[in-house]
Amino acid sequence: MTTQSTVIKVPGEAASESSSGAGRTGEPDRRSEGVVLNVFSHGFLALWAVMIVLPLIWLVLGSFKTDAQIGGSALSWPSNWHLDAFGRAWDKGIGGYFGNTLVVLAFSVPLTMLFGSMAAYVLARYPFRGNRVVYYFFVSGAMFPVFLALVPLFFMVKRFDMLNTYQGLILVYIAYSMPFTIFFMHSFFRTLPTAVYEAAVIDGASDTRIFFQVMLPMAKPGLISVGIFNVLGQWNQYILPAVLMQPQSSADPERYMLTQGLIQLQQQMGYETDLPVLFAGATIAIIPMLAVYLSFQRQIQAGLTSATLK
Numbered sequence: 001m002t003t004q005s006t007v008i009k010v011p012g013e014a015a016s017e018s019s020s021g022a023g024r025t026g027e028p029d030r031r032s033e034g035v036v037l038n039v040f041s042h043g044f045l046a047l048w049a050v051m052i053v054l055p056l057i058w059l060v061l062g063s064f065k066t067d068a069q070i071g072g073s074a075l076s077w078p079s080n081w082h083l084d085a086f087g088r089a090w091d092k093g094i095g096g097y098f099g100n101t102l103v104v105l106a107f108s109v110p111l112t113m114l115f116g117s118m119a120a121y122v123l124a125r126y127p128f129r130g131n132r133v134v135y136y137f138f139v140s141g142a143m144f145p146v147f148l149a150l151v152p153l154f155f156m157v158k159r160f161d162m163l164n165t166y167q168g169l170i171l172v173y174i175a176y177s178m179p180f181t182i183f184f185m186h187s188f189f190r191t192l193p194t195a196v197y198e199a200a201v202i203d204g205a206s207d208t209r210i211f212f213q214v215m216l217p218m219a220k221p222g223l224i225s226v227g228i229f230n231v232l233g234q235w236n237q238y239i240l241p242a243v244l245m246q247p248q249s250s251a252d253p254e255r256y257m258l259t260q261g262l263i264q265l266q267q268q269m270g271y272e273t274d275l276p277v278l279f280a281g282a283t284i285a286i287i288p289m290l291a292v293y294l295s296f297q298r299q300i301q302a303g304l305t306s307a308t309l310k
Contacts, residue, residue, distance in 0.1 A: 056286070062279035070275050085276035086284065092268065094281045096254075097261030101235065104166055104257065108173035109230050113223060115174065116181030121211055123182070124189035125197070135186065141179035150243055157244055164245050164255055172240055177230045184229075188222035189215065228296050235289055258285050 054075075062070050063085050064078035123135045153172065154163075162168025192215060200210045216223070241257040256264060265281050 059279055059286070060283055063276055063283050065276055065279075067273050067275055070279075085274075085280040088274070089265065089277045089280040089284065092265055092277065093256075093261055094258070094265065094284055097256050097258045097264075098284065100166075100255050101258040104169055104173065105231065105234055107166075108170045108177075108234055109227065111170070112174045112177045112181055112230050113227055116178050116226075117185050117216060117219070117223065118211070119178070120182045120185035121189045121215060124186050125192075125215075135182075138179050138182045142183065146176065146239060150239070154243055163248055164252055166255065169241060169244055169257075172244060173234050173237070176237075176240065177233065181226050181230065184226040185219065185222055188219040192218050224296060228292065231292060232289055 058075060061075065061078060064081050064083075069076065069078065119138065123131060123138075157163055157168050157172065160168070162171070196214060196218070197210060200214050205214070236259065237257070238259040241260050245255055245257060245260065247254055262278070262281050262285065266278060269277075
């Protein structure tokens with residue numbers, strides 16, 4: 001006699017087995033998709049890095065070459081490493097243009113951060129009628145290109161007799177950078193803990209003291225990030241200085257910015273070719289901003305990450 005054993009399967013167990021089997025079969029597909037995505041993203045980033053780094057290397061190497069070497073091979077090493085091109089570029093006006101740019105940014109960037117943070121704090125923490133209207137009015141300024149406002153901006157600055165003056169360009173830079181600064185800092189101030197604000201109010205602190213001693217230090221990551229972006233944007237600005245910083249008479253001195261100075265350096269050469277001087281001038285303009293970005297890279301990433309998480 002043969003005995004037959006019967007196996008009774010619980011419906012829940014069958015469902016769990018089928019789901020676990022489906023999960024096992026789906027895991028390789030997900031892993032393969034992740035590997036493909038990682039390879040694609042890393043390959044794209046590597047290609048982007050090469051596209052950025054190679055022109056910089058070519059520019060810096062060209063500062064140490066002669067005209068013949070620049071025309072002969074693009075990425076060859078210079079035969080003699082000397083700084084004559086940097087000296088010639090500095091003597092031909094790059095030093096003055098560099099100083100003019102530093103003077104303008106020394107006032108425009110701090111004032112942009114101060115006024116933008118104050119406006120963003122009020123719009124983020126103090127509800128009042130028309131709050132959103134004012135906020136969108138500021139933010140909408142970032143949607144319009146600066147080319148649309150060049151003509152009225154020129155006549156407005158001219159009416160105030162501020163053409164070819166540091167203070168005129170400083171005010172324009174502040175107004176130009178305010179929309180992005182308010183938009184960026186608004187998200188930080190909205191997410192700051194209310195308990196800290198209430199504790200400061202209970203201690204008898206005024207609104208001004210709460211802003212400068214409590215809220216502003218808590219928004220330090222955002223301040224550093226948006227400050228670096230403002231420095232980069234104002235340092236590389238060309239169209240605004242080209243329109244507003246032109247001598248108005250023969251007695252009016254030249255107060256060109258660094259971006260204008262590179263164009264002036266090229267025009268001064270005429271038919272002469274001195275490409276190492278141009279490369280040296282461009283290198284002088286790039287190195288400070290590259291150093292600033294590399295020095296504050298972690299702070300910028302921390303500020304952007306915290307803004308995203310918040």
